[in-house]
Amino acid sequence: MTKDIxxxxxxxxxxxxxxxxxxxxxxxxxxxxxxxxxAVLLGFQxxxxxxxxxxxxxxxxxxxxxxxKEFNAEYYQIVLSNLLxxxxxxxxxxxxxxxxxxxxxxxxxxIDLPYSSDCLDLEIENDTVFTERQIYGGKINSRIxxxxxxxxxxxxxxxxxxxxxxxxxxxxxxxxxxxxxxxDYRKFMQYVEAAKGEVDITQSEVVIGIGRGIKEDKNLSxxxxxxxxxxxxxxxxxxxxxAGWLTxxxxxxxxxxxxxxxxxxxxxxxxxxxxxxxxxxxxxxxAINKDPNAPIFTVANYGIVGDLLQVIPKLNEKITxxxxx
Amino acid sequence: xxxxxCIKRVPETAEAAVNIDSSEKHIIPDQLVFDINEADNYAxxxxxxxxxxxxxxxxxxxxxxxxxxxVIKMGLAKGATRGVRITPENLDNLDAYAVAKLLAEQVKEGxxxxxxxxxxxxxxxxxxxxxxxxxxxxxxxxxxVIKMGIEDGFATVQRELEGGLxxxxxxxxxALFTIQTGIxxxxxxxxxxxxxxxxxxxxxxxxxxxxxxKAEVVKMYYPPVGKMAEILEGGVEEVxxxxxxxxxxxxxx
Ligand SMILES: Cc1cc2nc3c(=O)[nH]c(=O)nc-3n(C[C@H](O)[C@H](O)[C@H](O)COP(=O)(O)OP(=O)(O)OC[C@H]3O[C@@H](n4cnc5c(N)ncnc54)[C@H](O)[C@@H]3O)c2cc1C
Ligand SMILES: Nc1ncnc2c1ncn2[C@@H]1O[C@H](COP(=O)(O)O)[C@@H](O)[C@H]1O
Numbered sequence: 001m002t003k004d005i006x007x008x009x010x011x012x013x014x015x016x017x018x019x020x021x022x023x024x025x026x027x028x029x030x031x032x033x034x035x036x037x038x039a040v041l042l043g044f045q046x047x048x049x050x051x052x053x054x055x056x057x058x059x060x061x062x063x064x065x066x067x068x069k070e071f072n073a074e075y076y077q078i079v080l081s082n083l084l085x086x087x088x089x090x091x092x093x094x095x096x097x098x099x100x101x102x103x104x105x106x107x108x109x110x111i112d113l114p115y116s117s118d119c120l121d122l123e124i125e126n127d128t129v130f131t132e133r134q135i136y137g138g139k140i141n142s143r144i145x146x147x148x149x150x151x152x153x154x155x156x157x158x159x160x161x162x163x164x165x166x167x168x169x170x171x172x173x174x175x176x177x178x179x180x181x182x183x184d185y186r187k188f189m190q191y192v193e194a195a196k197g198e199v200d201i202t203q204s205e206v207v208i209g210i211g212r213g214i215k216e217d218k219n220l221s222x223x224x225x226x227x228x229x230x231x232x233x234x235x236x237x238x239x240x241x242x243a244g245w246l247t248x249x250x251x252x253x254x255x256x257x258x259x260x261x262x263x264x265x266x267x268x269x270x271x272x273x274x275x276x277x278x279x280x281x282x283x284x285x286x287a288i289n290k291d292p293n294a295p296i297f298t299v300a301n302y303g304i305v306g307d308l309l310q311v312i313p314k315l316n317e318k319i320t321x322x323x324x325x
Numbered sequence: 326x327x328x329x330x331c332i333k334r335v336p337e338t339a340e341a342a343v344n345i346d347s348s349e350k351h352i353i354p355d356q357l358v359f360d361i362n363e364a365d366n367y368a369x370x371x372x373x374x375x376x377x378x379x380x381x382x383x384x385x386x387x388x389x390x391x392x393x394x395x396v397i398k399m400g401l402a403k404g405a406t407r408g409v410r411i412t413p414e415n416l417d418n419l420d421a422y423a424v425a426k427l428l429a430e431q432v433k434e435g436x437x438x439x440x441x442x443x444x445x446x447x448x449x450x451x452x453x454x455x456x457x458x459x460x461x462x463x464x465x466x467x468x469x470v471i472k473m474g475i476e477d478g479f480a481t482v483q484r485e486l487e488g489g490l491x492x493x494x495x496x497x498x499x500a501l502f503t504i505q506t507g508i509x510x511x512x513x514x515x516x517x518x519x520x521x522x523x524x525x526x527x528x529x530x531x532x533x534x535x536x537x538x539k540a541e542v543v544k545m546y547y548p549p550v551g552k553m554a555e556i557l558e559g560g561v562e563e564v565x566x567x568x569x570x571x572x573x574x575x576x577x578x
Pocket of ligand 1: 137210211212213214236237238239240251252253254255256257267268269270271272273274275278288289290291294306307308309339340444445469
C-alpha cells in the first residue's frame with residue numbers, strides 16, 4: 001500500500017501563503033519511497049492558485065465551491081473529513097497559522113486522527129510518526145510519538161522548513177464538493193484591515209524593538225531617547241501593545257509587521273518565534289537581555305547579557321559622545 | 326448568560342532557567358514561579374466584562390494538580406461564581422486531547438451559552454485544547470479572538486490573522502472562543518474579592534483516569550546549540566563601548 005502525503009493549501013484573497021511551499025517541500029521529502037505528494041486545495045475559481053502550485057506537487061486535489069471562497073473552519077471540516085476518510089493519506093500537513101489552528105484540532109477529533117501541533121520537524125521511523133516541538137518559550141524541545149493509526153495530522157511552524165523548488169508537474173484532479181447545505185452557525189462577514197499609525201516602522205533603517213523586559217511604562221521615555229540618539233524608530237513585541245504602552249502599528253511579528261532594517265536592537269525581548277518571524281530578516285541584529293538563555297541570542301549577531309536599565313543609559317551616553325565627536 | 330472559562334496554571338519561564346528532570350519527560354518545577362496562563366487571564370476578563378452587561382454565572386474549569394486551586398481562587402476573587410478542578414490519577418502524562426476530553430465531560434453538564442479558553446498555553450503551546458473541546462461539545466468555535474460582541478443569540482467576533490489583518494465572523498451561540506492576548510485589560514483581584522472567594526464553591530473531581538491519549542512525550546531535551554550571537558564580555562561600560570565600536574565599524578552609527 002502506498003503512503004501518500006497530503007498538504008492542505010493555505011491561501012487568502014487569491015494568494016498562496018508561504019507556509020504552503022514550506023509544507024510541500026517537507027511533504028515531498030516524506031513522500032519519497034512511500035507514496036505520492038498531493039496538494040489539497042479548497043477554494044472557489046482556483047485556476048490561478050493551481051498554476052502556482054503545479055511545480056510543487058504530483059497531484060492537486062481541487063475542491064471548488066463558492067462557499068469555500070473565504071476560509072471557514074466548518075466547511076473545511078466537512079470537506080476534509082470526507083476526503084481524508086476516503087483517501088486515507090498517511091500524513092496530512094498543514095500550517096500552525098491562524099488558518100491551521102482554527103480547524104486542525106476539531107478535524108482531528110472528528111475523524112479520530114492523532115494530531116501534533118506546531119512542529120519544527122517530523123520523522124517516520126518504522127511507520128511510527130515522531131515530531132519535534134519547542135516548549136517553555138523555546139527553552140526546551142520535546143520529541144513526541146503519535147499513537148498508531150492509519151493516518152496522522154501534523155501542523156508545522158511557519159519558517160521552520162526552507163522551501164525548495166521540486167520541479168514537478170502536478171496533475172489536477174477535481175473532487176466534487178461534499179457541502180450540501182449552507183451553514184448558518186458560522187459565517188464569514190468581512191476582513192478588517194490594520195489601522196495605520198503615524199510612523200511606518202517598516203521604512204526605518206534602524207529599529208529598536210522593546211519587549212516585556214522594560215517592565216513599566218515609565219521606562220518608555222528612556223527607550224525613546226535611545227531610539228532618537230541612535231537615529232531609529234521604536235517598535236515592540238506583542239506584550240508591549242497588549243499593555244497599551246505602544247500602538248499596534250509598532251508591533252513586530254507574525255500578527256504585527258515584518259521589518260528588514262539594517263539594524264534591529266531587541267531590548268528585553270525573549271525571542272518567541274512569533275516575534276522572530278517579523279525581524280529575522282534584519283541585516284544586523286543585537287539583543288540586550290538579562291537572561292543568557294533567552295532564545296533571542298540564537299537569532300542575534302551580537303548580544304549583551306545584562307540589565308537593560310543599566311545598559312541602555314550607558315549605550316545612550318556613548319552614542320551621544322560618538323555622534324557629538 | 327452562563328459562561329465557562331478554562332484556565333491553566335503554568336510556570337513563568339521567560340526569565341528563569343528551565344531544567345529537565347531525570348525521567349526526561351518533565352521539567353523540574355521547584356524553582357519556578359507559577360501563575361495563570363497569560364491568554365486565560367484575558368479570557369477570564371472577557372467573561373467578567375460580559376457578565377457586567379448580562380446576568381449569569383461564570384464557572385472556571387481547570388485540569389491540574391491541587392496547586393491549581395491558586396489560579397481558580399484568583400479567578401473567584403476577581404468575580405467568577407465557582408470553580409471546578411479536575412485531577413485525574415494520570416495527570417502527568419496527559420496530551421491536549423485528553424485534557425479537552427476531561428474538560429468536555431464536566432463542561433457539558435453545565436448548559437453554558439459561551440465557553441472561553443486562551444488561544445495558547447505558554448508552557449506546551451499546542452493551541453489545541455479549546456478547539457478540540459468545541460468539537461467534543463458539538464458547538465461552533467473561533468480562535469484568536471481579539472474582539473467580541475453578543476446580540477440575539479449570536480456573537481460577532483474578530484479573529485486575528487497575520488500582519489495585523491482581522492477577519493470578522495458571526496457565530497451562533499452556544500459557541501467556544503479562544504481568546505488572544507490584548508483583547509481587554511485584565512483587572513486585579515481586590516482584597517474584598519479575595520475574602521469573598523474563600524466562601525465560593527470549588528468542586529474537585531478526583532479518582533478518575535484520563536483515557537484516549539494520542540500524543541506521548543518520548544523525551545525532553547535542551548535545544549541543540551546552533552548559531553549563537555557573539556556575546557560581548559565585560560562590565561556595562563565595556564560592553565557598551567564594544568557595541569558602539571562594532572556598530573560604527575559597520576557604518577550603523
Ligand atoms: C497567534 C500569536 C501571534 C503572536 N504574534 C506576535 C507578534 O506579532 N509579535 C510578538 O512580539 N509576539 C507575538 N506573539 C506573542 C509571543 O508568543 C510572545 O509571547 C511574545 O513575543 C513575548 O514578548 P516578549 O519577548 O516581550 O516577552 P517575554 O517573553 O516575557 O520576555 C521578556 C524578556 O525580557 C527579559 N528581561 C526582563 N527584564 C529585563 C531587564 N531588566 N533587562 C534585560 N532584559 C530583561 C527577560 O529575560 C525575557 O527574555 C504571538 C502569540 C500568538 C499565540
Ligand atoms: N490543563 C488545562 N486546564 C484547563 N484549561 C486548559 C488546560 N490546558 C489548556 N487549557 C485551555 O486551553 C487553552 C489552549 O491550551 P493549549 O492547547 O495547551 O495551547 C489554554 O489557554 C486554556 O484556556
